[in-house]
Every structure is written in C-alpha cells, then in structure tokens.
Amino acid sequence: MDMEKKLQELKEYISSYPDFPKPGILFRDMFSLLRNPNAFKDLRDVMVEISKRNIPDAQAVVGLESRGFLFGSVLAIELGLPFVPIRKPGKLPGELNKVTYQLEYGTDTFEIQKDAVTPGLKVLLVDDLLATGGSLKAGCQLIEESGGVVAGCLVIMELVDLRGRDKISQPVFSLLEF
Numbered sequence: 001m002d003m004e005k006k007l008q009e010l011k012e013y014i015s016s017y018p019d020f021p022k023p024g025i026l027f028r029d030m031f032s033l034l035r036n037p038n039a040f041k042d043l044r045d046v047m048v049e050i051s052k053r054n055i056p057d058a059q060a061v062v063g064l065e066s067r068g069f070l071f072g073s074v075l076a077i078e079l080g081l082p083f084v085p086i087r088k089p090g091k092l093p094g095e096l097n098k099v100t101y102q103l104e105y106g107t108d109t110f111e112i113q114k115d116a117v118t119p120g121l122k123v124l125l126v127d128d129l130l131a132t133g134g135s136l137k138a139g140c141q142l143i144e145e146s147g148g149v150v151a152g153c154l155v156i157m158e159l160v161d162l163r164g165r166d167k168i169s170q171p172v173f174s175l176l177e178f
C-alpha cells in the first residue's frame, strides 16, 4: 500500500465548516469521508497498518465517546481485539472508574467499566480527532487509573496548531494533519 498517497486522497474527503459549532472554530467533519464506502475502507486499511506497525502488543481497543466508537470498533474487529468504550457520565452500568477533566469552559467526566480493564492490560486508545488534547489525556488517565497501560493512541485527524499531543506522554499516531 502506498500509505502517503492514500492519506493524501483521504484528506480530500474531509469537509470543513467555518464557525461551527461556535464562531472561530473550523469544524473538520469526518462524516463526509464515511459517506464514501471506498474511502472508509481505505481509512480502515491505513488504521490497521499503522496500529499493527506501531502498537503491535495492544490487547484491547478503547474508544472515546462518541465519534471514537466508529473507528475503535472497526479497528477492534480487524485486529481481533476486545472493544471497550469510555463514555460520558450516566451511560454505563455496573461498577465504574471515573475521571473529571477540563474543557474550554467548565469540566466534563469520562467513565469506564471496572471489569473491562484487567491489571496491566495494554490498550490502544482511539478517537476521531485530537484538538487541545484534553479528551485524549483524560482517556489515558482513566485507563491508567483503572490499572491498564496505554500502549499507544490513534487519532484520525490532528489539529497540529493546537499542540494537543504535547499534553500526552504516551505515543500518539495521527493519520491526517490539519
């Protein structure tokens, strides 16, 4: 596979919306890519190759609600690994671990089911997009506080100017840079 060529082509499928959802935000919409079945398949192939190459020891895929579920679940099936969700508060049953993290204004909470993370479990953490890095950092913290190890993070899009990756101490792999 010519990875660079494929990534260039995939980037063309991402639509951009100025001033959504707030003035000053340039929203990168990956649903325009998912509408094209061949582009979605190519994206899947690239995700699988990058994960196998860089995070070969992953034992589970954890996805961040909600757009992270789309890519995390595809990757889990392709890699033959369990899929585990990290959800916003009040959605998961059973015993939970929680982390509260900072948003631009205020705070939010992520939750994970305690029995989904066995001690030392090596996790591949997946989300659609890395902006300020607050969500991915909170996801890493939650996995590690639950006893797991973040072997690596994979995001489809990275907004490089926001320098979100500087907040994350674990390896971060991104497919499309904006």
Ligand SMILES: O=P(O)(O)OC[C@H]1O[C@H](OP(=O)(O)OP(=O)(O)O)[C@H](O)[C@@H]1O
Pocket (backbone or CB within 6 Å): 064, 065, 066, 067, 068, 127, 128, 129, 130, 131, 132, 133, 134, 135, 136, 164
């Ligand atoms: O790097 P950050 O500044 O934390 O931003 C990135 C996060 O923001 C979006 O999630 P959102 O909370 O909008 O959830 P959604 O996937 O449910 O739309 C996106 O899906 C990432 O999870």
Ligand SMILES: Nc1ncnc2[nH]cnc12
Pocket (backbone or CB within 6 Å): 025, 026, 027, 028, 029, 129, 131, 159
């Ligand atoms: N600019 C952006 N586009 C799409 N999703 C986002 N989540 C956070 N920032 C975003």
